[in-house]
Amino acid sequence: MTIGTNVVRRKENFVEITKSYYQLTKPRIIPLLLITTAAAMWMASGGRVDPLKLLVTLVGGTLAAACAQTLNCIYDRDIDYDMLRTRARPIPSGRVQPRHALIFAIILAILSFSLLTAFVNLLSAILAMSGIGFYMLVYTHLLKRHTTQNIVIGGAAGAIPPLVGWAAVTGDLNWAAWVLFAIIFLWTPPHFWALALMIKDDYAQANVPMLPVVEGEEATGRQIWIYTLLVVPCTLLLVYPLGVAGVLYACIAVVLGGIFIRKAWQLKQAPFDKDIARSLFKYSILYLMLLCTGMVVDSLPMSDRVATVAAENLHSLLSLISS
Ligand code: HEM
Numbered sequence: 001m002t003i004g005t006n007v008v009r010r011k012e013n014f015v016e017i018t019k020s021y022y023q024l025t026k027p028r029i030i031p032l033l034l035i036t037t038a039a040a041m042w043m044a045s046g047g048r049v050d051p052l053k054l055l056v057t058l059v060g061g062t063l064a065a066a067c068a069q070t071l072n073c074i075y076d077r078d079i080d081y082d083m084l085r086t087r088a089r090p091i092p093s094g095r096v097q098p099r100h101a102l103i104f105a106i107i108l109a110i111l112s113f114s115l116l117t118a119f120v121n122l123l124s125a126i127l128a129m130s131g132i133g134f135y136m137l138v139y140t141h142l143l144k145r146h147t148t149q150n151i152v153i154g155g156a157a158g159a160i161p162p163l164v165g166w167a168a169v170t171g172d173l174n175w176a177a178w179v180l181f182a183i184i185f186l187w188t189p190p191h192f193w194a195l196a197l198m199i200k201d202d203y204a205q206a207n208v209p210m211l212p213v214v215e216g217e218e219a220t221g222r223q224i225w226i227y228t229l230l231v232v233p234c235t236l237l238l239v240y241p242l243g244v245a246g247v248l249y250a251c252i253a254v255v256l257g258g259i260f261i262r263k264a265w266q267l268k269q270a271p272f273d274k275d276i277a278r279s280l281f282k283y284s285i286l287y288l289m290l291l292c293t294g295m296v297v298d299s300l301p302m303s304d305r306v307a308t309v310a311a312e313n314l315h316s317l318l319s320l321i322s323s
């Protein structure tokens with residue numbers, strides 16, 4: 001074997017290892033977590049967010065979320081092996097040793113805590129660490145394998161990122177921050193149960209008591225419907241009584257919420273239809289993304305003018321979106 005071949009092999013190995021550690025962090029979920037953090041920062045600062053603080057908070061948040069996901073991959077390696085969707089993950093497929101993953105997770109946590117403490121504030125750092133703790137201890141360890149309410153209570157972990165964002169700007173948490181928390185908290189059941197309806201058999205095979213496995217499709221459809229009916233009015237609390245968002249955000253929240261409710265209703269009527277479940281799951285992601293974008297746009301100084309134009313064209317906007 002030539003020296004050249006050795007160098008190429010080593011390079012390929014390095015790329016493979018890097019890819020495996022990247023996959024441990026479940027990177028596809030992190031951008032939306034960051035969008036909720038950024039939206040909270042924008043709202044908390046009244047549209048005048050410090051770009052450097054935004055960047056550092058998002059990097060700190062990314063490191064914390066990556067740590068949480070890596071720890072989850074270590075803890076859940078047995079059930080990840082049992083499920084088709086997760087079998088190829090780095091630990092069940094044998095590409096990363098659990099103890100190496102643990103070292104990686106510890107490094108991520110230390111980096112996140114240090115960065116947030118040094119350049120943002122202690123409260124945001126503590127909140128990020130509590131997100132990791134809650135996700136691991138409450139969701140992954142205590143609830144995931146034991147109750148159908150796992151993602152309802154455990155979902156609180158995913159609702160912590162906007163608290164991190166709010167705390168990063170103001171140094172404390174007020175009612176608006178807790179409403180942002182409540183929005184993600186109530187959004188999680190429709191988001192996840194729609195997916196769980198699609199991959200129910202996988203969860204059944206791994207003995208994970210997700211709602212569709214234990215109580216069936218109809219009960220899940222009803223629960224999704226209830227949480228969707230709760231989340232939409234909750235998004236409007238930011239407008240009234242809190243007054244931290246304006247007319248433009250209200251219009252966006254009503255339109256997006258109306259579509260969310262319509263899709264949840266369709267699923268309630270046909271809970272066995274996997275296409276409708278898929279459509280709701282995908283929409284849940286788009287919904288949160290656009291709602292957060294709405295919060296950002298609304299907080300910008302020119303939003304009053306945009307609100308007037310939007311109100312004038314609301315009717316054509318509605319027919320465009322629903323077509
Ligand atoms: C306990 C709460 C939650 C559970 C159990 C859950 C579960 C899941 C699962 C199992 C997937 C499929 C992932 C895959 O196969 O790769 C998924 C996808 C996704 N989740 Fe969640 N989720 C939760 C909360 C959240 C939160 C809070 C966010 C962000 C705010 C989020 C954002 C996403 C996104 C963006 C995807 C799509 C990833 C892709 O493009 O494949 N999830 N979720």
Ligand SMILES: CC(C)=CCC/C(C)=C/CC/C(C)=C/COP(=O)(O)OP(=O)(O)O
Binds near residue numbers: 033068
């Ligand atoms: C501030 C901070 C760091 C908060 C933590 C936020 C966080 C990591 C939320 C993750 C939510 C999520 C995608 C859960 C899926 O877990 P699962 O184990 O059910 O998914 P799986 O079946 O794909 O393994």
